[in-house]
Amino acid sequence: MKIGTPSDTVIAQNRRAWNEVAPRHAEQNFEDTRRHLAADPGHYIDPVFRDHLRSLGLEGKVLAQFNCNNGRELLSAIQLGARSGLGFDFSSEFVRQARRLTAAAQVEAEFVETDIYQVPSRYDATADLLFLTAGALCWMPDLPGYFDAARRVVRPGGQVVLYETHPFLEMFKPDRDRRRDEPLDLHYPYFMDEPVAWDSGLDYYSGEKYGREQVYWYHYTLSDIFQAVIGAGLQIRHFAEFDHDNSIGYREAERFPVRPPMSFILSCERP
Ligand SMILES: C[S@@+](CC[C@H](N)C(=O)[O-])C[C@H]1O[C@@H](n2cnc3c(N)ncnc32)[C@H](O)[C@@H]1O
Numbered sequence: 322m323k324i325g326t327p328s329d330t331v332i333a334q335n336r337r338a339w340n341e342v343a344p345r346h347a348e349q350n351f352e353d354t355r356r357h358l359a360a361d362p363g364h365y366i367d368p369v370f371r372d373h374l375r376s377l378g379l380e381g382k383v384l385a386q387f388n389c390n391n392g393r394e395l396l397s398a399i400q401l402g403a404r405s406g407l408g409f410d411f412s413s414e415f416v417r418q419a420r421r422l423t424a425a426a427q428v429e430a431e432f433v434e435t436d437i438y439q440v441p442s443r444y445d446a447t448a449d450l451l452f453l454t455a456g457a458l459c460w461m462p463d464l465p466g467y468f469d470a471a472r473r474v475v476r477p478g479g480q481v482v483l484y485e486t487h488p489f490l491e492m493f494k495p496d497r498d499r500r501r502d503e504p505l506d507l508h509y510p511y512f513m514d515e516p517v518a519w520d521s522g523l524d525y526y527s528g529e530k531y532g533r534e535q536v537y538w539y540h541y542t543l544s545d546i547f548q549a550v551i552g553a554g555l556q557i558r559h560f561a562e563f564d565h566d567n568s569i570g571y572r573e574a575e576r577f578p579v580r581p582p583m584s585f586i587l588s589c590e591r592p
Contacts, residue, residue: 328462331516331537332436335460336411338534343414346391351418354393358426362400365393369563370454370484371401373586377450377480379403385448385474387437387467388457392419396426398452405429407448407474411436437461437470444474451475452482455568455584459491459538462516464545468553475591481555482589483546486568487582491540495570505573513540546587555589 357364363371379402386395389408396419399406408430410416419432435441451471461467471481494508509517516537550557566575567584574583 328438331462332411332438334534335536336436338536339412340414341534343391343412343418346415347418351391351422354391355422355425358393358396358400358422362426363397365397366401367567369565370567370586373482373484373559373561373588374398374401374450374452377482377588379450382449383407383447385409385444385451387451387453387471388460389415389419389432391415392422392430392432394454395419396422396428396430399428399430400426403428403450406431407444408432409435409437409440409444409474438463438466440470440474442473446474446476448475448479450480450482452484454484455486456570458483458485458541458546462537462539464541464549465552468549468555472553472555472591477591479591480558480588481550481591483585483587484567485546485585485587486566486570487562487585488540488542488546489581490566490571490574490583493571493574496573497570499573505577509540511540511542543585550587550589554592556592557587557589559586559588561586 366374382403383405384395384398384403385407387409389395389410392408395406395408406428408419411434413434416432416434423430451474458464475481488511492507492509492511493505499505516539518535518537520535562582563584564580565583566572571583574581
């Protein structure tokens with residue numbers, strides 16, 4: 322676990338901040354999201370991740386997603402041929418949005434409001450494939466505990482798949498935090514023990530800073546992530562790095578003539 326602010330404080334504070342921003346995100350995106358889910362099955366799963374999920378086989382599977390937010394990615398992934406899905410997120414507001422979007426996606430999905438460290442035991446071994454995507458790990462104060470929870474939810478023989486922002490990219494300031502004329506330079510150290518405390522809000526769609534609830538996020542190294550996965554008893558099956566941004570946080574970096582690593586897929590199996 323990282324040092325600094327105690328985990329319980331971080332989780333409670335971050336939950337308030339995510340609930341605070343949820344109506345703002347909905348105002349900007351909810352109707353578009355509903356439309357895309359209804360008209361374009363798989364819309365929120367990009368071609369790279371789609372290929373990877375298909376290589377693992379989706380047909381008839383129960384999918385799960387940690388940090389599922391409004392559920393758009395989970396609902397899209399189910400649309401690619403899975404049987405059903407389970408989404409986990411601690412924000413009551415985003416879980417409410419996810420439940421409303423399920424009807425538009427016309428798939429079977431359950432959304433569970435829970436802190437990932439407290440996923441109820443009735444979900445043990447219920448998923449064939451659990452995934453997480455960009456901007457999940459940075460909120461989690463305890464990576465080993467997070468992958469213990471992931472292993473628990475997946476059945477033996479099932480997969481845990483990460484499609485995350487590359488830790489190297491997180492050394493840059495995200496686009497929303499830079500002035501228009503500010504160059505994209507290395508800003509954060511690669512090795513950080515303390516979380517970043519941020520009080521300008523989470524409206525990364527409009528970039529507007531409204532700043533009431535403070536949030537904390539963590540910068541993990543690739544070795545932190547690999548060690549936590551291995552420590553949880555998961556077996557690594559596939560690892561790939563990419564030079565595209567799979568969040569909306571660092572689009573500017575895609576314009577570098579020499580591109581840094583920007584995202585990765587790490588696929589593991591529960592023995
Ligand atoms: C950046 S969003 C993930 C976005 C996702 N990739 C997408 O595009 O929909 C991070 C999510 O993590 C959730 N979250 C943060 N800390 C959590 C925790 N301790 N337990 C459960 N969910 C958490 C937040 O509510 C938020 O919905």
